[in-house]
Amino acid sequence: MVVEIPNEIQNIVIFGSGLMGSGIAQIAIENGYNVTxxxxxxxxxxxxxxxxxxxxxxxxKKRFANDVETQSDFVDGCLDNLRLCINSDEANLEDADLIIEAIVENLKVKQKLLAEIENVISE
Ligand SMILES: NC(=O)c1ccc[n+]([C@@H]2O[C@H](COP(=O)([O-])OP(=O)(O)OC[C@H]3O[C@@H](n4cnc5c(N)ncnc54)[C@H](O)[C@@H]3O)[C@@H](O)[C@H]2O)c1
Structure with missing residues (x-):
């Protein structure tokens, strides 16, 4: 499935750093988005x-075969777009253009999180 991200989106916040959350984060930073x-x-x-x-x-390594310096610049450049947070208060949710929920598969836990962030996020 290909999901088109609108151009006006720059700042993405992802809840959950498991398999899905970190995979989504990798793709987003690789494509130049700021990710928390x-x-x-x-x-x-x-x-x-x-x-x-x-x-x-x-x-x-695949993209810049035989060019170790460019490989390292690419990885460092992507990682510059990544911020890690354990507290949503530090995550500037009000500035997020897109918030992705990728936490544990538990309806009550998901509902609790969504209720907590609903009042602080932008439209
Ligand atoms: N793994 C897949 O292939 C896949 C595919 C489609 C959908 N999903 C869905 O994506 C979601 C995440 O799946 P996953 O495989 O990444 O699970 P996972 O167990 O690898 O990761 C879930 C993460 O959420 C964290 N977490 C729990 N409560 C949290 C909270 N309140 N705030 C922040 N983090 C919290 C956990 O500590 C864990 O690190 C689930 O709802 C799952 O059903 C997963």
């Missing part, structure tokens, strides 16, 4: 960042 990834602990977020960075390195 919100997880439950800094440890988990750092683990996600490491996986994500490994994924970007694999892409860089």
């Amino acid at each position: 990834l919100i997880g439950r602990s800094m440890d988990k977020l750092q683990q996600s960042k490491t996986k994500l960075s490994n994924g970007l390195t694999r892409i860089a």
